[in-house]
Amino acid sequence: MAHLLVAGGSLGGLMAANLAARAGHTVTVLERVAGPMTGRGAGIITHPALEEGLRRCGMARDFALGIPVAGRVTLDGEGRELGAMDLPQVLTSWSRLYQLLHGLLPQLPQIEYRQGVAVQSVEQAGDRVRLRTSAGTFEGDLLVAADGIRSAVRQQYWPGVQPEYAGYVAWRGLVDEAVLSRGAHEAIFERFGFCLPPGEQMLGYPVAGPGNGTRPGERSWNFVWYRPAPAPGRLQQLLTDADGVLHAQGIPPNKVSWREVAAMRADGRRLLAPAFAEVVEKCAQPFLQPIHDFISPSIVQGRVALLGDAAFVARPHVGMGVTKAMQDALALADALRDHGATPQALQAYSDQRVPASRAVVLRSRRLGAYMQACGRDGNTAQPRDALAVMAETAIDPDQANFSEETPHERTATQTIA
Ligand SMILES: Cc1cc2nc3c(=O)[nH]c(=O)nc-3n(C[C@H](O)[C@H](O)[C@H](O)COP(=O)(O)OP(=O)(O)OC[C@H]3O[C@@H](n4cnc5c(N)ncnc54)[C@H](O)[C@@H]3O)c2cc1C
Numbered sequence: 001m002a003h004l005l006v007a008g009g010s011l012g013g014l015m016a017a018n019l020a021a022r023a024g025h026t027v028t029v030l031e032r033v034a035g036p037m038t039g040r041g042a043g044i045i046t047h048p049a050l051e052e053g054l055r056r057c058g059m060a061r062d063f064a065l066g067i068p069v070a071g072r073v074t075l076d077g078e079g080r081e082l083g084a085m086d087l088p089q090v091l092t093s094w095s096r097l098y099q100l101l102h103g104l105l106p107q108l109p110q111i112e113y114r115q116g117v118a119v120q121s122v123e124q125a126g127d128r129v130r131l132r133t134s135a136g137t138f139e140g141d142l143l144v145a146a147d148g149i150r151s152a153v154r155q156q157y158w159p160g161v162q163p164e165y166a167g168y169v170a171w172r173g174l175v176d177e178a179v180l181s182r183g184a185h186e187a188i189f190e191r192f193g194f195c196l197p198p199g200e201q202m203l204g205y206p207v208a209g210p211g212n213g214t215r216p217g218e219r220s221w222n223f224v225w226y227r228p229a230p231a232p233g234r235l236q237q238l239l240t241d242a243d244g245v246l247h248a249q250g251i252p253p254n255k256v257s258w259r260e261v262a263a264m265r266a267d268g269r270r271l272l273a274p275a276f277a278e279v280v281e282k283c284a285q286p287f288l289q290p291i292h293d294f295i296s297p298s299i300v301q302g303r304v305a306l307l308g309d310a311a312f313v314a315r316p317h318v319g320m321g322v323t324k325a326m327q328d329a330l331a332l333a334d335a336l337r338d339h340g341a342t343p344q345a346l347q348a349y350s351d352q353r354v355p356a357s358r359a360v361v362l363r364s365r366r367l368g369a370y371m372q373a374c375g376r377d378g379n380t381a382q383p384r385d386a387l388a389v390m391a392e393t394a395i396d397p398d399q400a401n402f403s404e405e406t407p408h409e410r411t412a413t414q415t416i417a
Contacts, residue, residue, distance in 0.1 A: 001025050002341030005140040007119040012308025012325035013146035014101040018057045019333035021110040034116030042172050043207045043222030045319030046090045047396035053326035058104050066092025067206045074194040074386035075273035083386035093207040129303045141341045143304045151310035157301045163292035171225040173283035187275040196384050197271040201226045201371045253287035295361050300350040312357035317367035319394030
């Protein structure tokens with residue numbers, strides 16, 4: 001059996017380590033963040049492939065992944081229902097998933113999970129991989145780089161592969177169920193809700209609340225509001241804190257300028273259905289994420305493989321980030337089983353995952369382009385079809401029967417051209 005090094009101890013790193021350890025390998029996970037990892041991220045959409053993968057990671061058959069909703073609803077700016085559909089789905093949160101995966105570590109003594117260790121560079125010599133880190137050198141048979149969108153390992157081997165800014169940001173946040181009015185609760189809380197101001201998209205859904213509570217009254221509502229922010233001007237403004245400091249690589253939640261938060265809330269009152277406006281008003285700390293994506297031509301170099309967001313990032317409209325990381329981890333585990341801990345195994349992993357991940361990124365770009373084009377600059381000639389948006393957002397492409405180009409995508413392409 002082999003020794004695997006895993007760079008990054010978030011969801012992707014934990015999935016890969018778990019599955020390798022269950023196959024009998026020993027694993028050292030190196031995570032840059034020291035101390036508790038809770039309090040990161042917000043809502044996560046799940047798909048059946050994620051749930052099935054978590055069972056392969058050792059979760060009980062009836063484990064509680066998150067909060068089930070029965071369907072979706074779209075409201076107009078006045079709060080009137082534009083459409084609704086049945087679409088059962090389970091919504092969860094980053095911290096719930098981290099709690100589940102991290103909670104399995106005591107069952108797996110083959111995994112050493114080390115925090116406060118930053119991976120700096122990689123060397124491959126013969127059939128060994130050597131990692132230079134802030135805590136010294138580590139050696140293993142293979143390296144799995146699950147170190148996220150700005151992966152240090154990807155920068156070393158593929159410096160030309162850089163995240164591309166999509167031209168819009170997502171305002172995100174959570175609000176406790178208990179503080180919402182009855183009207184807002186009835187309008188959206190138990191559903192996956194949408195609101196479609198021109199060229200923008202607001203969506204949200206219930207997730208586990210503070211302390212991962214999933215019972216009624218203990219939950220939170222997670223919102224994601226996509227808004228245009230052309231680079232460099234408007235994007236830089238948003239990434240600049242109230243003291244004038246620019247956070248070009250991403251602004252921490254507590255640094256987002258109070259002036260921008262106030263302006264966003266005022267826009268919410270003007271553009272969104274009252275229930276959504278209330279959510280953004282009552283969210284104590286909205287945060288901001290510029291939307292990026294990228295496609296990697298290759299994700300394997302000898303004994304080094306990229307996984308999760310280090311390998312590919314799709315825009316969040318497909319809601320596939322975590323499921324894609326799980327699909328990577330499962331494909332890697334199968335390749336190690338079939339070929340041993342060898343470069344051939346990593347090549348088989350890459351052959352499977354590069355085309356599949358590429359298709360997910362392209363689909364998310366089409367959904368993003370449709371959102372940006374419709375109703376933009378007062379162009380109300382192309383109002384979005386609420387049913388199409390609800391039917392196609394955050395659906396696993398493998399689970400849905402889409403034609404490659406749906407009618408509304410053709411419209412979007414024509415509008416953009
Ligand atoms: C607006 C938005 C909405 C989203 N919504 C969804 C959704 O609904 N559903 C969904 O599935 N996904 C969603 N995602 C994506 C999802 O959050 C990620 O795809 C997922 O968390 C990928 O996990 P990962 O482990 O690959 O990377 P990450 O979670 O980024 O983890 C990388 C880890 O590596 C560590 N690290 C980084 N550099 C080093 C280093 N040099 N040495 C050691 N450690 C290092 C980091 O500290 C981090 O813990 C969304 C993303 C955005 C921006």
